[in-house]
Amino acid sequence: MIILTGGEPMERSDIYELIEYGKGLGLRMVMATCGYGINVESIVKLKKAGIAALSISLDGATAETHDAFRQTDGSFDVAVNAAKTVQNAHVRFQINTTFCKLNIDEFHGIVELAKKLGASCFNPFILVPTGRGKQIADEILDPVEYETLLHDMLRIKLESEIEVRITCGPQFARICRQEKMEKLNKNAKGCIGGRQFGFISYRGDVQICGFHDVPAGNLIKNNFNFGRIWRESELLKKIRNLEEYKGVCGACEYIAICGGCRARAYAITGDHLAADPVCNYQPKGQR
Numbered sequence: 001m002i003i004l005t006g007g008e009p010m011e012r013s014d015i016y017e018l019i020e021y022g023k024g025l026g027l028r029m030v031m032a033t034c035g036y037g038i039n040v041e042s043i044v045k046l047k048k049a050g051i052a053a054l055s056i057s058l059d060g061a062t063a064e065t066h067d068a069f070r071q072t073d074g075s076f077d078v079a080v081n082a083a084k085t086v087q088n089a090h091v092r093f094q095i096n097t098t099f100c101k102l103n104i105d106e107f108h109g110i111v112e113l114a115k116k117l118g119a120s121c122f123n124p125f126i127l128v129p130t131g132r133g134k135q136i137a138d139e140i141l142d143p144v145e146y147e148t149l150l151h152d153m154l155r156i157k158l159e160s161e162i163e164v165r166i167t168c169g170p171q172f173a174r175i176c177r178q179e180k181m182e183k184l185n186k187n188a189k190g191c192i193g194g195r196q197f198g199f200i201s202y203r204g205d206v207q208i209c210g211f212h213d214v215p216a217g218n219l220i221k222n223n224f225n226f227g228r229i230w231r232e233s234e235l236l237k238k239i240r241n242l243e244e245y246k247g248v249c250g251a252c253e254y255i256a257i258c259g260g261c262r263a264r265a266y267a268i269t270g271d272h273l274a275a276d277p278v279c280n281y282q283p284k285g286q287r
């Protein structure tokens with residue numbers, strides 16, 4: 001699967017061409033958008049090009065919260081109208097929400113809105129303070145708030161008809177195990193960045209994810225040989241070696257199914273292998 005993301009991918013004049021090309025190679029092409037540029041004409045073109053699904057960012061249940069989060073007046077209406085347009089065109093879509101202190105109180109409201117709009121999936125992200133997220137680094141959830149949110153997510157997953165998938169929250173896999181609900185989280189592998197998922201930046205840098213702005217290698221300098229970077233990068237080898245992890249993550253019995261967020265660890269501590277600072281779990285050996 002190729003996820004076209006940004007910035008805003010609809011800003012690319014060749015977006016339809018890219019989708020068509022990827023589809024022609026047999027890839028499942030999906031796109032993450034804030035809703036900008038999605039209208040009756042563009043959704044027809046996206047469908048024709050072969051888009052399989054879209055994700056639309058919604059960071060609040062109300063215009064006030066979403067527009068403040070995005071620092072753009074009117075962005076809530078843009079996202080909601082885009083969701084309606086996509087739904088009317090019978091294209092599968094999900095709602096992506098980045099959670100932090102600014103919108104945590106609207107968690108249930110956002111889930112309800114996602115259901116009302118007809119989303120097939122609700123995909124919460126947990127803030128990683130990198131890129132534009134740096135500007136709201138103080139708003140990152142504290143470990144207690146985060147743990148409560150994870151349990152709320154589990155409840156929604158159990159009780160609600162909407163599918164729930166969590167990104168940048170690898171501790172959800174630990175919660176599922178603790179609550180003996182691991183079957184619920186079919187992908188109970190924690191973070192897959194650098195293992196089953198890779199990110200390619202607009203500069204051609206290969207990264208473990210979009211939030212970990214450290215190149216494992218550069219495609220342009222490597223003759224576009226993604227496979228070689230993926231197999232041989234020292235950074236990727238390090239990230240994949242759980243035995244090198246430090247702090248509570250290094251001592252944790254859930255390391256193989258969680259592993260913590262390496263981008264958050266790096267953004268906050270400067271060390272890729274340090275403990276994920278939003279987790280409040282005390283490994284058995286450290287109690």
Ligand code: SF4
Pocket residue numbers: 170171174248249250252253254255258259260261275276279280281283
């Ligand atoms: S201590 Fe690290 S590995 Fe263990 S649950 Fe927390 S983030 Fe995951």
